[in-house]
Amino acid sequence: MVRNLAMLVGAAFVVVLGWALFWTVQGQITDPAAPSIETSEWHKHPKELELESNGVFGKFDNRQLQRGFQVFKEVCSACHSLHHVSFRDLQKIGYSEAQVKAIANQWVIEQPSINPDTGEPATRKNVPSDHFPSPFANEIAARAANNNANPPDLSLMTKARHDGPAYVYSLLTGYEPQSAEMLKEFKDVKTPEGLHANPYFATMNIAMPPPLTSEGQVTYLDGTKPTVDQMAKDVSAFLVWTAEPNLTARHSYGWPVIIFLLIFVFLAWGAYQNVWRNVKH
Structure with a gap:
């Protein structure tokens, strides 16, 4: 009796799931979701960025x-x-x-x-x-100074965003006017007053104005042409470090651990063969 009841409940469960799946698929076919700017060709994937810390x-x-x-x-600390x-x-x-x-001691913002x-x-x-x-006393002050946008903390930014450093680099170098073709297809993403067009940002418009605007904005002490x-590459690399300052040490520990595990597996296999060598199958 209990077995039959359990089978009946299971069958009913399968029927309900099948019914829900059928109507979901039918809904997607007859009434597909509207195209999204995030999945369109206009929303760009981060550029490739080669850094010493990669790999x-x-x-x-x-x-x-x-x-x-x-x-x-x-630039950024403002x-x-x-x-x-x-x-x-x-x-x-x-x-x-x-x-x-x-x-x-010389940092502009004091504690x-x-x-x-x-x-x-x-x-x-x-x-x-x-x-x-x-740079701001609290979130209210930050929003008041940035057109109601709260600038995020950058400590873990390259960990918090997909393609981390490549995303940061692309965002910093990706400001460009919106094309007429894109606005014809997605009228609702037209850049409103106070925002700035950037195809690497999820909504295509970002509150942050272009922070890096001209060559020589920063004078590098080592003579590198700025x-x-x-x-953009250098600050992206720096933010990789702020997010994972022990990356080099982690990489240096990783290979000895892998080698140890390989040796351990080999020894375990050898011990297994030795213990069972006289056992007939």
């Missing part, structure tokens, strides 16, 4: 990371924060302790504090143990 043998190029930090400091990175972390990319102290004498809000100079401060393309 299983990837490692960081400290010179490039320092150039990327320059771009962040002189709107974006690095909440998960402290000033002293810069020693990992080749800055000396004295240089880090100077960078922290929020309290005046011990009056109890009133105040600020103080940054020290190496401090994290990079936000083209827009070069600055």
